Amino acid sequence: MSAQRYVFNHSMLRVKDPDVSLDFYERVMGMKLMHRLDIEQGEFTLFFLVDAQLAEQAPPEGPERANWLFSQRGVLELTHNWGTENDPDFAYHDGNAQPQGFGHICISVPDLERAVVAFDEEGVSFVKRPEDGMMRNIAFIRDPDGYWIEILQADRMTVF
Amino acid sequence: MSAQRYVFNHSMLRVKDPDVSLDFYERVMGMKLMHRLDIEQGEFTLFFLVDAQLAEQAPPEGPERANWLFSQRGVLELTHNWGTENDPDFAYHDGNAQPQGFGHICISVPDLERAVVAFDEEGVSFVKRPEDGMMRNIAFIRDPDGYWIEILQADRMTVF
Secondary structure (H helix, E strand, C coil), X not given: CHHHHCEEEEEEEECCCHHHHHXXXXXXXXXXXXXXXXXXXXXXXXXXXXXXXXXXXXXXXXXXXXXXXXXXXXXXXXXXXXXXXXXXXXXXXXXCCCCCEEEEEEEECCCHHHHHHHHHHCCCCEEECCCCCCCCXXXXXXXXXXXXXXXXXXXXXXXX | CHHHHCEEEEEEEECCCHHHHHHHHHHHCCEEEEEEEEECCCCEEEEEEEEHHHHCCCCCCCHHHHHHHCCCCCEEEEEEXXXXXXXXXXXXXXXXXXXXXXEEEEEECCCHHHXXXXXXXXXXXXXXCCCCCCCCCXXXXXXXXXXXXXXXXXXXXXXX
């Protein structure tokens, strides 16, 4: 059955200012930009990122990289509609305010406390610090557009 | 640097009726439910799915599976707030209608035409069939809540 070979490849989020978002996802979240695709006639640009460990396996730019990238799991696609970064009133909807739908993406980190220290050093905004609420093993931060990012440490997720 | 070991683990979508969504993601999209977590005090349930090939690598239920699951890429988390399935007027926001934000998830398939045939047999709703518009190598379908799912065949993505 063909569906047995389907792969959950990527999730796409629209971003207001790609310079700000790429800096955040690359420098703070440890991801690497694998490719950008400028669509002139649609006046938008797509950015495809993967985490640093996965990026090390990527073939050089070209058709081989495309085939590789779209066969992986855990790709983040950011879409920039040109010009939104110049409108001070422009903002995307995070999916957690009404109307609700999409909730968050999640980054698994090797050391939750160390990640929190790094986020604080970068002035990252928290929705929930680990010590807030009942779930002490996870945090939620906001990306530059306000999308929620869950932060967890896998070996502490003994919830099962 | 710690961020070099971060992993993009999952994306979370709220769903109205988990029976409908699980049937869709498991039977039509080839994913497997790895764990469900019922949160009584919050009156919601979390469902964690991965694609069939990844599911084959999963350890048995228990703390080892939790550690494994939250270390992977390409996990889909579905959140069900209890009771929404009984409200005929209840619907989640797909992020593509206004107000915009989240765009879509994407499933990479080994054979686009074969996937389209399977979707048609299941009565899946299309946002864009491969032959519509300029991008002939991709399709967009709707999941049961209306979230968009891009369908692509990796070795045809010679867009770079």
